[in-house]
Amino acid sequence: MGKVFSTERKIRFSHCDPAGIVYFVNFFDMVSGAVEDWFGEAIGFTFNEMHIKRRLGFPIVNTGCEFVRPCHLGDKLVLELAIAKLGRSSIEFSVLGQVAGEEKFRARHKVVLMSLDTLRSMPIPEHLRAKMEPYVAPQP
Amino acid sequence: MGKVFSTERKIRFSHCDPAGIVYFVNFFDMVSGAVEDWFGEAIGFTFNEMHIKRRLGFPIVNTGCEFVRPCHLGDKLVLELAIAKLGRSSIEFSVLGQVAGEEKFRARHKVVLMSLDTLRSMPIPEHLRAKMEPYVAPQP
Amino acid sequence: MGKVFSTERKIRFSHCDPAGIVYFVNFFDMVSGAVEDWFGEAIGFTFNEMHIKRRLGFPIVNTGCEFVRPCHLGDKLVLELAIAKLGRSSIEFSVLGQVAGEEKFRARHKVVLMSLDTLRSMPIPEHLRAKMEPYVAPQP
Amino acid sequence: MGKVFSTERKIRFSHCDPAGIVYFVNFFDMVSGAVEDWFGEAIGFTFNEMHIKRRLGFPIVNTGCEFVRPCHLGDKLVLELAIAKLGRSSIEFSVLGQVAGEEKFRARHKVVLMSLDTLRSMPIPEHLRAKMEPYVAPQP
Numbered sequence: 129m130g131k132v133f134s135t136e137r138k139i140r141f142s143h144c145d146p147a148g149i150v151y152f153v154n155f156f157d158m159v160s161g162a163v164e165d166w167f168g169e170a171i172g173f174t175f176n177e178m179h180i181k182r183r184l185g186f187p188i189v190n191t192g193c194e195f196v197r198p199c200h201l202g203d204k205l206v207l208e209l210a211i212a213k214l215g216r217s218s219i220e221f222s223v224l225g226q227v228a229g230e231e232k233f234r235a236r237h238k239v240v241l242m243s244l245d246t247l248r249s250m251p252i253p254e255h256l257r258a259k260m261e262p263y264v265a266p267q268p
Numbered sequence: 269m270g271k272v273f274s275t276e277r278k279i280r281f282s283h284c285d286p287a288g289i290v291y292f293v294n295f296f297d298m299v300s301g302a303v304e305d306w307f308g309e310a311i312g313f314t315f316n317e318m319h320i321k322r323r324l325g326f327p328i329v330n331t332g333c334e335f336v337r338p339c340h341l342g343d344k345l346v347l348e349l350a351i352a353k354l355g356r357s358s359i360e361f362s363v364l365g366q367v368a369g370e371e372k373f374r375a376r377h378k379v380v381l382m383s384l385d386t387l388r389s390m391p392i393p394e395h396l397r398a399k400m401e402p403y404v405a406p407q408p
Numbered sequence: 409m410g411k412v413f414s415t416e417r418k419i420r421f422s423h424c425d426p427a428g429i430v431y432f433v434n435f436f437d438m439v440s441g442a443v444e445d446w447f448g449e450a451i452g453f454t455f456n457e458m459h460i461k462r463r464l465g466f467p468i469v470n471t472g473c474e475f476v477r478p479c480h481l482g483d484k485l486v487l488e489l490a491i492a493k494l495g496r497s498s499i500e501f502s503v504l505g506q507v508a509g510e511e512k513f514r515a516r517h518k519v520v521l522m523s524l525d526t527l528r529s530m531p532i533p534e535h536l537r538a539k540m541e542p543y544v545a546p547q548p
Numbered sequence: 549m550g551k552v553f554s555t556e557r558k559i560r561f562s563h564c565d566p567a568g569i570v571y572f573v574n575f576f577d578m579v580s581g582a583v584e585d586w587f588g589e590a591i592g593f594t595f596n597e598m599h600i601k602r603r604l605g606f607p608i609v610n611t612g613c614e615f616v617r618p619c620h621l622g623d624k625l626v627l628e629l630a631i632a633k634l635g636r637s638s639i640e641f642s643v644l645g646q647v648a649g650e651e652k653f654r655a656r657h658k659v660v661l662m663s664l665d666t667l668r669s670m671p672i673p674e675h676l677r678a679k680m681e682p683y684v685a686p687q688p
Contacts, residue, residue, distance in 0.1 A: 141584055141595050142431055142577055146319055146424045146481060147384060148600070152328045153300065153422065156293045157562055164561055175561050176622035179286055180568070188292045192332025192376075201426060202596030236332075244287060281444055281455050282437055282573065284566045286621060288460070291562055297422055304421055315421050316482035320428070341566060342456035426599055427664060432608045433576045440573065459566055468572045472612025472656075516612075524567060 131262040132208050133166045139203040149198035156191065159223045159235050162207040171259045179244070186239035189218065193235040203227045210265040214257070217241045217249045222265065271402040272348050273306045279343040289338035296331065299363045299375050302347040311399045319384070326379040329358065333375040343367045350405040354397070357381045357389045362405065411542040412488050413446045419483040429478035436471065439503045439515050442487040451539045459524070466519040469498065473515040483507045490545040494537070497521045497529045502545065551682040552628050553586045559623040569618035576611065579643045579655050582627040591679045599664070606659040609638065613655040623647045630685040634677070637661045637669045642685065 137158050145151040163186075168174040178184050199205055206226045213220040220238040224231065241250050252260070277298050285291040303326075308314040318324050339345060346366045353360040360378040364371065381390050392400070417438050425431040443466075448454040458464050479485055486506045493500040500518040504511065521530050532540070557578050565571040583606075588594040598604050619625060626646045633640040638660040645652040661670050672680070 140581055141425060141599070142433065142580060144426045145421060146426065146428045147325055147327070148426045149327075151422055152331065153293055153296045156296055160293065160562060161560055174622055176620070179561070180621065185287055187287070187289075187338070188335055190332065190334040191292065192330065194330040195328055198327070200596070201600065202594055280441055281459070281565060282440065282571055285561060286564045286566065286568045288566045293562065300422060301420055314482055316480070319421070320481065340456070341460065342454055427605055427607070429607075432611065433573055433580065436573045436576055465567055467567070467569075467618070468615055470612065470614040471572065472610065474610040475608055478607070 130210075130264075130266050132210050133162070133170050133263060134206060134208050135162050135165045137161075137205045137207065139199050139201055139205055141201060143199075144201050149200060152193070152195060155193060155195070155199075155225065155233055155235070158205070158207060158225070159191070159193070159221075159237055160188075162209050162223055163221060163237065163239070166209050166263075170263065171256060173256060183244040184250075185242050185244050186219070187242055189238045189240050191235065191237045193233050195233050196231050199225075199227060199232050205232065209263070211260060211263045212236065212265055214252075214260055214264050217251050219252075219260065270350075270404075270406050272350050273302070273310050273403060275302050275305045275347050275349070277301075277345045277347065279339050279341055279345055281341060283339075284341050289340060292333070292335060295333060295335070295339075295365065295373055295375070298345070298347060298365070299331070299333070299361075299377055300328075302349050302363055303361060303377065303379070306349050306403075310403070311396060313396060323384040324390075325382050325384050326359070327382055329378045329380050331375065331377045333373050335373050336371050339365075339367060339372050345372065349403070351400060351403045352376065352405055354392075354400060354404050357391050359392075359400065410490075410544075410546050412490050413442070413450050413543060415442050415445045415487050415489070417441075417485045417487065419479050419481055419485055421481060423479075424481050429480060432473075432475060435473060435475070435479075435505065435513055435515070438485070438487060438505075439471070439473070439501075439517055440468075442489050442503055443501060443517065443519070446489050446543075450543065451536060453536060463524040464530075465522050465524050466499070467522055469518045469520050471515065471517045473513050475513050476511050479505075479507060479512050485512065489543070491540060491543045492516065492545055494532075494540055494544050497531050499532075499540065550630075550684075550686050552630050553582070553590050553683060555582050555585045555627050555629070557581075557625045557627065559619050559621055559625055561621060563619075564621050569620060572613070572615060575613060575615070575619075575645065575653055575655070578625070578627060578645075579611070579613070579641075579657055580608075582629050582643055583641060583657065583659070586629050586683075590683065591676060593676060603664040604670075605662050605664050606639070607662055609658045609660050611655065611657045613653050615653050616651050619645075619647060619652050625652065629683070631680060631683045632656065632685055634672075634680060634684050637671050639672075639680065
């Protein structure tokens with residue numbers, strides 16, 4: 129319990145808006161990319177295998193983000209992902225964004241396992257759930 | 269009290285993902301664009317005037333969205349924007365997304381008025397607040 | 409011969425980069441969107457019907473753009489699309505971008521008709537070709 | 549003469565379109581990002597220093613790309629950047645995109661050095677030019 133998956137993004141010119149800071153929408157793309165990385169690298173279930181071969185998906189049920197401080201061109205953004213709640217077919221991630229130890233945003237991102245053929249939710253298979261459980265954050 | 273600002277988006281090929289539905293990040297861009305339209309068309313304060321001439325901005329404090337049903341290529345998405353809470357320097361919008369009367373998503377999107385020079389929040393000027401007040405949704 | 413298809417885009421905050429002008433990549437998205445609009449509105453063959461129902465696509469073979477002047481937040485960009493060359497299975501579009509009559513960019517954009525099932529190019533069907541021909545630009 | 553700058557991108561879910569392949573616009577973003585990486589890592593002149601501190605930019609004059617084969621979800625795309633032509637104030641890059649040694653696209657991308665204050669082109673300073681010259685491709 130309590131493992132954290134960490135991944136880094138370089139803040140690029142194309143992420144930034146006329147105010148010179150990251151356009152907030154790009155943070156959601158990075159959160160979603162962190163989830164994609166976690167599935168591939170931590171769970172061993174790549175999005176390619178998931179979507180194309182197994183015809184499964186994890187569509188987003190809800191997501192939200194609090195933006196604490198702006199990010200700037202050239203920042204090295206570290207995203208730290210954990211599981212706030214692991215349901216029968218859903219996963220609610222918590223994702224922190226930091227630059228040099230300074231908190232930039234805090235997101236909650238809930239996805240649910242779905243068959244792309246029936247378009248119905250499905251229970252998360254046991255062999256995947258076992259790999260996910262170490263990332264469930266201890267309750268405070 | 270209770271006015272709603274409505275704007276439409278055509279769901280394009282480029283909005284959709286390999287599952288054939290709108291990639292959720294694009295909804296946040298549309299919500300943000302609806303806010304931009306509302307400032308220009310309903311309040312008479314365009315983003316060009318705001319950011320470039322007045323050096324003011326409305327950065328996002330927090331945002332969240334519940335995705336009720338997927339959107340598809342070719343859908344005509346109607347976004348309906350109202351104000352859930354009008355603070356001293358902040359505005360919390362509620363934005364509904366619908367296609368042919370069917371609810372697709374429900375977002376909350378909170379912004380705060382800031383000087384781009386001092387990077388400090390500022391009270392919303394009275395002449396703008398007066399134009400905003402009709403959009404404050406009646407409390408249930 | 410010589411018809412031009414015209415469509416307009418509002419330059420939004422999210423299109424612009426830290427230099428305050430449109431990030432060039434967004435122009436390619438707009439060119440591609442103009443092609444999508446042309447298929448739906450001028451040819452009567454929407455991307456939804458094309459991709460989902462008929463399992464056809466028009467992938468891009470090559471594209472290029474000359475950027476003449478920058479575009480700014482709030483600009484009303486008019487895209488004018490014509491066909492530079494109509495091949496057996498390919499279409500080479502020329503797309504001009506203008507704001508208030510001032511040229512902003514000039515693009516060439518070549519697509520080819522393909523079956524999404526066989527992944528092979530196909531001749532453009534006669535009933536579509538007949539609707540396309542009026543947009544072929546007269547050779548100078 | 550003849551050095552090549554190489555950088556890698558993982559093809560993500562968000563890069564792909566309903567046909568399951570990379571939406572072409574994202575390749576231009578990757579080409580532009582490769583140029584950004586090259587400036588920072590090979591020339592030692594980061595976009596942050598360039599744009600924010602020195603008030604210089606390298607806006608795009610023209611760009612074009614030939615798409616040879618599609619890219620798919622999960623591909624490791626290698627971008628190889630060289631200079632096709634080094635002008636007085638302009639740089640024309642050639643960028644190849646490959647996956648596992650298979651060519652995916654070939655781009656030409658021309659930028660020009662500009663002062664963000666005067667909005668005029670400037671000659672490339674000698675100390676930068678000296679670092680760029682090794683990347684000029686030998687003429688065939």
